[in-house]
Every structure is written in structure tokens, then in C-alpha cells.
Amino acid sequence: MTLPAVDKRKQPEHEHRSPVRAFTSKSAAGLVVGLALVALFALVRVLAPSTPETFGLPNAARDFATLSISVVVESLPFVFLGIVLSIAVQVWLPEGMLLRRLPRIPVLRRLVLSLLGMLLPVCECGNVPLARGLVVKGLTVAESMTFLFAAPILNPVTIVTTAQAFGWGNGILVSRVLGGFFIANLVGWIYSRHPRPGELLTARFQETCTVADHDGGAAGKVRRSVQMFSQETRAMMPALFIGAGMAGLIQVAVSREVLVALGSNPVWSVLALMLLAFVVAICSNVDAFFILSFGATFMPGGIVAFLVFGPMIDVKMLALMRTTFTAKTLLQLSLLVALCAAVLGLAINYGH
């Protein structure tokens, strides 16, 4: 039953592989294993029962699965895009092309890096593999943090959707953009003073950094691209799946009505909405519409705190960033960003 499926798919793959390197029995075996897995997974999917009632799951369990799957299906293409961009930066871009053009003064360098999101409009989950790629290429750890936190906010798609949702006039868009820019640079400045930045990274990722760069030529580059794809997916995919599962679980378990009820108090609206941002783990490109849909009951400071904190820190992002930064660093980062976002939100609430 599986064999015909394997044969069908073999043809196009043949063309793809042949220019890359000579045919060896080992790579043929690898191809067969790969195609067998594809056929097996496809077969399972096609043969699995198709009516939701089959398993007799309670509604809450079904919604947990639906929500988690929805996070995976939504984020997966962005993560792949981030990985592809990261491969492009690391393998295909001429040496130093990107980083050499940055200013040399650290503060200016970070300022420019925080605008890099304008050119590479990837969602925040795609930024993690890209930031890893940039660190391997020689970006400092502090600079990578600035990029990671600024890019999802200083991003054309995010700015347009925020403007659509809230308009230009009422300060929410401006506060979001400037606040995000400021926090990202502050974080970068603080961590640039760290005496041993290497310690901020996980041992596993440090290893990746030192193994970079060897063999040239097109064939070597293709090989390295593919190797990096398998390396990056190994780091990102478990994090994405676990993060999605946690996001789904929290959504089923935590009642949003409680959070929403807190929304009209100047202090609680900020804290509640930051908690909401942490919990829902939604993409920065669309979070403005999401928070708009909770109605006008929230105070503007709470909304700004949501829009600034959410893209930087949330359940899914923590899982993804854990592939690169140590747990201690992430805890510090989360507290620092949360503090900044809360101050920003409170300032807006009380300044009005």
C-alpha cells in the first residue's frame, strides 16, 4: 500500500537532488527513509477518522486541541520563513555584507539594528531563528536582543495594522512604536555592559556559534543550507509545539472574563492586559485587531502595555527564545521588559 505512494513522489525529488552531488547509496537510503516517512504520515492523516465526534472528547479537550493546532498552523510558515532568511543571511549573503555596513559606535549600531525589522517584516516567531543566524555571523548578544525586541514592533505590517485598528490620532500607535523602540534599545544597552555575554547563551547554542563557516562553493553551500535547516528545526520545532500546547491549555483554563473585568482600573488594566498578552501569545502583526475586539472598556495605557509587551515576551516566545538564551537571562529579560511596559502603560493612564 505504501509503495506506490513512494514511487510517485520520487520523480520530482530526483531532479532536485541530482545537480547537488553524485548519487551515493547512502543518500539514496536517506531519500527512501524520508519519502517513507512522508508516505506514512500522509497515509495516517488520510485514513484517520474524519468526524469530530469519533473520539467522544469533551468540548474543552476538543477546543484545547483546536486552539493549539491553530497556533502551530499559524506560526509554522513564519518560523519556516525565518529559518530560510536565517540560512540566506548565514550561507548565501557575502561575508560581512550586512554587519559591515552597520555603524561602529555601539549605541548607533543598536539604533540601526532596531530598524532592521522594517526591511525584514517577519513575525516575532520568525525573528528568533533570524537573530540566531545574525549572532553566528558576529552580532553581539546584546545587539541580537535589541533586534529581537524591536523588529516585531518596528515593522511595516505591524504599524499598518495598528494604525487601522486605532488610527493615527490617539497616541496608541505612537506610544507603541516609540515605547518598543526605547525598551529594545534600553535592554540592548544594559546587556552590552555584561562582562561575559557568552554566559547569556545556552551551551548548545554557543556550540553552534563556534562551528560556523567552512567549505565554500555552491555544492558546499547547499549542503550547509540543508544542515542548518535540520539544525534550526531541531531547536525551533519542539519549542513551537510545546509553546503552542501551553498557549492552548492556558486559554481553555483561564477565563478571559476575569481579565476583562479588571480592564477599567488604571493599574489593573495595565497588569491584566500584560498577563493577557503573555497568555494568548498572538502575532504582533494582528494583535491590534485582537485587543480592539475586547471592546472599549480598556484604558489606553493598558492597551499600549499589551501592544508593547506581547510582541516581546509571551508563552510561545519564551519557549522559542529558550533555544538560545539561558533560563536566568530570560527571567531577567521578562522582568525588565514587563517593568518597562508597565511603567509606560501607567504613565499613559495617569498622564491622560
Place this chain on the structure above:
Amino acid sequence: MVIRRLVGRWQGVVLSLIGLIATIWLGLTGQLALYIHPRYFVFTVIMAVIAGVLALAAFVLAPTAQDGHDQDGHEHSDEHSHDHSDGRGSRWSWLWPVGSVLTIVAAVVALLILPPSTLTTATVAQRDLNGSASALTLKAPALPSKGDYSAFTVRDWASLLRSGAGQDFFADKTATVTGFVSADKTDPNVFFVTRFVVTCCAVDAQPIGVPVYHPGWQNEYTTDSWVTVSSSFRANPNPASREAIVLIPDSIAHTTQPAQPYVY
């Protein structure tokens, strides 16, 4: 530690394959709409195909290379130091591959075995029905000048009801709406014809609904089942109810879940 090496090396590629096969299958069978907004369909499928090519290339290229062996060595020592830096003794090192295998199993069950499904009334209860402002802003040109309301959806009617239009406005209007049945929390005689409004993916779905007054509906219709209701609007016979204006149906027909269960 063969299993550990295998898992360590292939976990990412295998998880990618599971995710992208599920995505492509959902796309081919027209069920992506259960999870994400239609504007992402093309992008999602294209990225899945690109990742599929890369994943297969990983199977072809990775095991042949000399530096493939190199890498195994790296991985091994690397994992060791990783364990140590986290303060876990080697006694617990088996947790790592077990966790990885569990992730793969969970992914297979969720993405390849479970039948795709819409959100249910459990989420309606979790999120405030008709509580969301932007889901209920009427698209501007929606009000027809001369009484053709046949194209009005659940969302349009729910928006009108929420906008506070009076009873006079609804007096001569007939609505035909399709949605799933969810109970009114306060009034046992009322159920809602419900839909989810999705702005990005199912995670942000907001429930909206049109109230239907039909005492004893519990005996005829189960919650989560899909119905089409056609009727005119009346004042709610129970003045204490939160819903002042309701549909009092001449006909309620069972129906099947539409291909696009969410509204956008």
C-alpha cells in the same frame, strides 16, 4: 544511546514533516479555514512546500557527509555539557529523549490523527458572547435602502441588535441565519444562533450570536448542532430577560456545518 542520537538528530525535521503534511492536507481538503484566516492560505501552503523540499533534502544530504559524523560527536559532548550546566546529573539525562519522543507522539496525535474540528460551545462559555466591540461593528454599506435583508448574516443582525436599534426598526424584518446552538446563560427559554468571528486564527475567535426564543429548545436541539432559523423579530415575552428583542421562529431546520464555519 542510539535512540537518543536518532531523536536528537531527526526530531526537528520529523516535527516539521508532521506539521507541513498536516498543513498541506488541510489545504487540499479545504479545511485550513478551521484554523486560520483565508488571507494566509497561499503563504502557508507555499512555505509548507518549501519546507518539505528542505526536509527531504535533509534526509538525502545529512547522513552522507563526513562532517555528519563530526556533528554527531559535537552533539554528544554538547548535550553532556548542557545537562551539567542545568545542574541535572546524568541520572536524569534519559528525560531528554523521552520528552522529545513524547513531543513527536503528541504532534502526531494532534495534527495527524485527531479529526479537524471547529471551536465549540466550551469556548463560547469561556469568552463573552457578543462581548466584543469590533466583531460587532457593522460594515458601513450593510444597511440596504429598500428592505432586502436576505443577505444579512448572523454578524450583521447581532451588530444591529447591539447597536440599540429599537423595536420599531425590527418590526417588519425577517432574518434567515445559520449557526450553531449555544445556551443563554440567564434565560432558559432562549438559545443563540452562534458563530465565531476570526481576525487572524482560531486563537482570537470571538463568539457572536442572535437570540432565539423557543421554550423547550433543549429537547429538540443539542448545543453545538447547526441550525438555520428563519423568522421575524419580536419583543421577548419574558421582560426580565437580558435580550429584549429575539427571533420567535416559524421554522428551525437542522443543517450541517458549513464549509466556512467562522465569519471574518
